[in-house]
Every structure is written in C-alpha cells, then in structure tokens.
Amino acid sequence: MDQDYYQQQNLSQRMPDGTILPRRLSTDARDKRSLENFSPAKLKDWRFWVPLIVIVISLNLVWWRLPLMHTQDLEGDLTWALAPLFGYTITIAIGIALMMTQNFRSLLSYLFFAFSILFTFNSLIQARHEIWLLLLILVAFFIGVQQLWLGLQNILGLILLSVLATFTIPIAIFYSENNYLTQKFIIQLLPMLFAFFFYFTPIIMPNPDGRKLSLLSIGLFWAALLSHHVGATTIVIFILSMFAFVLQFVKARIGNWQNMIYVFLLALSILLVYQ
Structure with a gap:
C-alpha cells in the first residue's frame, strides 16, 4: 500500500509528458529552471550556431563600444596591446553563450573559459596585475554560477554578474590603451x-521571482538612462526594454532564442546609449 501511494505521488508531480514539476519552495536552481525549453542542438544544426554567434558578437559590442569611443575622444591610438584582450573577450563570450544556450549546464563552456584564462597570461596583461586579477575573477564567476551548490542563480549572482561584466572588461580595455582611468x-x-x-x-532567474525583480531592474535602468542622456534614442531604448520585459511573460517556449534576444537587445541598447 505504501509503495502504491508513493508511486501515485510521484506521478502526480509530473506533467502529462513526464516532465517533473518544479518545487515552488525549493532553493535548488534546477527546480526553478526545469520548465525552460532548452532544445538540444547538434554542432551541424543551424539552431546551435545562430544563438552562439549572435550572443558572442553582442557581448563584444557591449564591452568594446564605450572604451574605444572614450579612447578616441582622448585622441588615443589603438595598439597591439589590445590583441590578447580581444582573444580573451571572444573566448569568454563563447563560454557564456554555450552556458546560456545549454541552461547553465555546459561542460564545453569550461573549455573556452580555460582558453580565456590562457590569454590573461600574456605579458601585456600580466604587466598590469590589477587588470589580470579582474579578468580572472570574471572567469571564476562564470564557472561558479554553473555550480548549483554555490547558489548563484539568484539575485546575488545577478548583482555579481552585473558588476563584474561592467567593471572588468571595459576597464581593462580602457586602461590597456591609456595607462590610466578617468572618473x-x-x-x-x-x-x-x-x-x-x-x-x-x-x-x-527565469522564474516568478525574476519577473518580479524585473519591475525593479527596469526602473533602475530607466533612471540610469535618463541621468545619462535624454534624446530621441532614449525613446527607442525604452521600447526595446519594454519588449524585453514583456518577453518574460510570453507563453511560447523559445528556449535558447529567448536568451539570445535578451543579449541582442542589450547590445542594441548599449549602442544607442553610447553614441
């Protein structure tokens, strides 16, 4: 009798297709991501390459846009000192793309994170110890966020990601070119x-908690945007961010493509912010 009861309870916690329902009160990240539709795609499948390429290009546009623009404003010249940094940003972006398109469970991403670490051992980067340390910390975070026991797939991980992604690579690029930072x-x-x-x-946080947090994060983004610049492009950025906000509530499961769209909209917004 007990065995029948537990079998029935097991079946009641599954969807008709056999998918296990997430536990609402669980702190396990797997329980909050299990309903996300991340369709596996093979290397020869175009569905594997499109999100990968779009995410890699988008992240590099985000990271390189402002430092290069600010360097040109200071009448600085681009030098070969940026070559190892470019290799670093490409490889870490590939690792991030693999991680995002494989639901934060990508073994292949570790290989590209290892490649990005190798680029930091270039003498042009190691000569600047602070920059070298910042770049290593960023890689360590993206390795750590995939470890469920660390519990970083939450607001703490989101804050760390935002701070590290903003204040590591752009600062490294600008400092490598100019040998100083400006306020x-x-x-x-x-x-x-x-x-x-x-x-x-x-x-x-692809779950109800994340959707609630988006109400705060979009407000903070708009406030930062209005304090930076107000113009015709501001309206376009508002529209892009509203589209990203609404996309969270779309019932259609587009999996890998959904994360790709978020990163693509991030890149468009950054290109419009920094002109």
Missing part, C-alpha cells in the same frame, strides 16, 4: 551596469 569613464559605465542587471534578470 568620467567610470561614471559613464553606470547605464551599462543597470542594463546588464535588467537584461540578465530573466536569464539568471
């Missing part, structure tokens, strides 16, 4: 900080 440059990074916080909320 103006750091202040200009604030819209990027809150953009990461908003657009990555549904990626890190």
Whole structure:
C-alpha cells in the first residue's frame, strides 16, 4: 500500500509528458529552471550556431563600444596591446553563450573559459596585475554560477554578474590603451551596469521571482538612462526594454532564442546609449 501511494505521488508531480514539476519552495536552481525549453542542438544544426554567434558578437559590442569611443575622444591610438584582450573577450563570450544556450549546464563552456584564462597570461596583461586579477575573477564567476551548490542563480549572482561584466572588461580595455582611468569613464559605465542587471534578470532567474525583480531592474535602468542622456534614442531604448520585459511573460517556449534576444537587445541598447 505504501509503495502504491508513493508511486501515485510521484506521478502526480509530473506533467502529462513526464516532465517533473518544479518545487515552488525549493532553493535548488534546477527546480526553478526545469520548465525552460532548452532544445538540444547538434554542432551541424543551424539552431546551435545562430544563438552562439549572435550572443558572442553582442557581448563584444557591449564591452568594446564605450572604451574605444572614450579612447578616441582622448585622441588615443589603438595598439597591439589590445590583441590578447580581444582573444580573451571572444573566448569568454563563447563560454557564456554555450552556458546560456545549454541552461547553465555546459561542460564545453569550461573549455573556452580555460582558453580565456590562457590569454590573461600574456605579458601585456600580466604587466598590469590589477587588470589580470579582474579578468580572472570574471572567469571564476562564470564557472561558479554553473555550480548549483554555490547558489548563484539568484539575485546575488545577478548583482555579481552585473558588476563584474561592467567593471572588468571595459576597464581593462580602457586602461590597456591609456595607462590610466578617468572618473568620467567610470561614471559613464553606470547605464551599462543597470542594463546588464535588467537584461540578465530573466536569464539568471527565469522564474516568478525574476519577473518580479524585473519591475525593479527596469526602473533602475530607466533612471540610469535618463541621468545619462535624454534624446530621441532614449525613446527607442525604452521600447526595446519594454519588449524585453514583456518577453518574460510570453507563453511560447523559445528556449535558447529567448536568451539570445535578451543579449541582442542589450547590445542594441548599449549602442544607442553610447553614441
């Protein structure tokens, strides 16, 4: 009798297709991501490559746009010192894309994170110890966020991601080119900080808690945006961010593509913010 009861209870906790229902009060990240539809795609499948390419290009546009623009404003020249940093940003972006498109459970992403670490051992980066340390911390975070026992797929992980993604690579690029930092440059990074916080909320927390948090994160992003600049492009960014906000509530399960769209909208917003 007891055995029949437990079998019935097991069946009652599954959907008609056999998918296990997430436990609402669980702190296990797997219980809050299990209903996300991340369709496995093979290497020869175009559905594997499109999100990967879009995410990698988008992240690099986000990271490189402001430092290069600010360097040109200071009449600085681009040098080969940026070559290892470019290799670093490409490889870490590939690792992030693999992680995001495989529901934060990608073994292959560790390989590209290892490649990005190798780029940091270039003498041009190691000569600047603070920059080297920042870049290593960023890689360590993306490795750690996939470890469920660390519990980083929540608001704490989201805050850490936003801070690290904003204040590591852009600062490394700018400092490598100019050998100093300006207060103006750091202040200009604030819209990027809150953009990461908003657009990555549904990626890190694809659950009701994340949707509630989006109400706060979109407000902070808009406030940072209005304090930075107000113009015709501001309206366009508002529309893009509203689209991203509404996308969280769409019932259609588009899985990998949904995260790709968030990162693509992040890149468009950053390109419009920094002109």
